[in-house]
Amino acid sequence: xxxxxxxxxxxxxxxxxxxxxxxxxxxxxxxxxxxxxxxxxxxxxxxxxxxxxxxxxxxxxxxxxxxxxxxxxxxxxxxxxxxxxxxxxxxxxxxxxxxxxxxxxxxxxxxxxxxxxxxxxxxxxxxxxxxxxx
Amino acid sequence: xxxxxxxxxxxxxxxxxxxxxxxxxxxxxxxxxxxxxxxxxxxxxxxxxxxxxxxxxxxxxxxxxxxxxxxxxxxxxxxxxxxxxxxxxxxxxxxxxxxxxxxxxxxxxxxxxxxxxxxxxxxxxxxxxxxxxx
DNA sequence: AACCATTCCTACCAAACAAGTAGGATATTA
DNA sequence: TAATATCCTACTTGTTTGGTAGGAATGGTT
Numbered sequence: 001x002x003x004x005x006x007x008x009x010x011x012x013x014x015x016x017x018x019x020x021x022x023x024x025x026x027x028x029x030x031x032x033x034x035x036x037x038x039x040x041x042x043x044x045x046x047x048x049x050x051x052x053x054x055x056x057x058x059x060x061x062x063x064x065x066x067x068x069x070x071x072x073x074x075x076x077x078x079x080x081x082x083x084x085x086x087x088x089x090x091x092x093x094x095x096x097x098x099x100x101x102x103x104x105x106x107x108x109x110x111x112x113x114x115x116x117x118x119x120x121x122x123x124x125x126x127x128x129x130x131x132x133x134x
Numbered sequence: 135x136x137x138x139x140x141x142x143x144x145x146x147x148x149x150x151x152x153x154x155x156x157x158x159x160x161x162x163x164x165x166x167x168x169x170x171x172x173x174x175x176x177x178x179x180x181x182x183x184x185x186x187x188x189x190x191x192x193x194x195x196x197x198x199x200x201x202x203x204x205x206x207x208x209x210x211x212x213x214x215x216x217x218x219x220x221x222x223x224x225x226x227x228x229x230x231x232x233x234x235x236x237x238x239x240x241x242x243x244x245x246x247x248x249x250x251x252x253x254x255x256x257x258x259x260x261x262x263x264x265x266x267x268x
Numbered sequence: 269a270a271c272c273a274t275t276c277c278t279a280c281c282a283a284a285c286a287a288g289t290a291g292g293a294t295a296t297t298a
Numbered sequence: 299t300a301a302t303a304t305c306c307t308a309c310t311t312g313t314t315t316g317g318t319a320g321g322a323a324t325g326g327t328t
Contacts, residue, residue: 035236059296060302102169110267133244193325
């Protein structure tokens, strides 16, 4: 399951993409329009900024903007930042690999193979950028 | 992420499938060979029995057998029994549907659409039976 | 009958995680 | 200086995860 955190992050980025302009967009505006708890959203936006997905401007009239181009922000990247691995089991994760404690032989593990396939099936979809979502 | 519970369940069923024979297989045998905590496995096997995936025989020389044919036991079924929904967000789940609280319009929600696609990509892989896993 | 291996069942537990909330410090503009 | 923002740390509350404990019931073996 995707966490609400990740879902809110994607929503916020979509909103930001859709409302790009001269002025940055405040967390409050996003929270109101997307019905995301304000303080929770603040935390999420901060994390996205720290990972250089967006940038912020402080003070009155401040807010957030996309740092990268919307075409280069992949949903999979956001999920990895906020939730961690895409793969359903750690031993087939590219970015968060971990060996199964109880695994006798990774090479022949049928569960590993299956969930490797699952990952391969999911990735092309999740690798879409926020600009591509329709 | 898949829970350990679900992973153990699949492992147990694979072991059971591979060791089908005259005598049923004990939980202890499965636990030893697959390195699954014994008491935890007991719980899992009970749940699978209650969902009519396998049957048990009590007493000495007792144990478990597959109730359904291995060709008809889909990995997706096991996950649904043990972990719940396959879909990453509830609003695209077929079997565990729930509306998003904050969703303004499901029909036009881009996140919903994307994760609908993800689900569609995952399902053919997870719909494989335990007999098909190589 | 006694023993033993097994399933069956309920309950408990500790640690981690999820989904926020609280309170205030800091920066910017008007 | 007032108002509006971001920024940051810490706290809280409930749920889930990954087990463990203890024993009752069942059935085969001797």
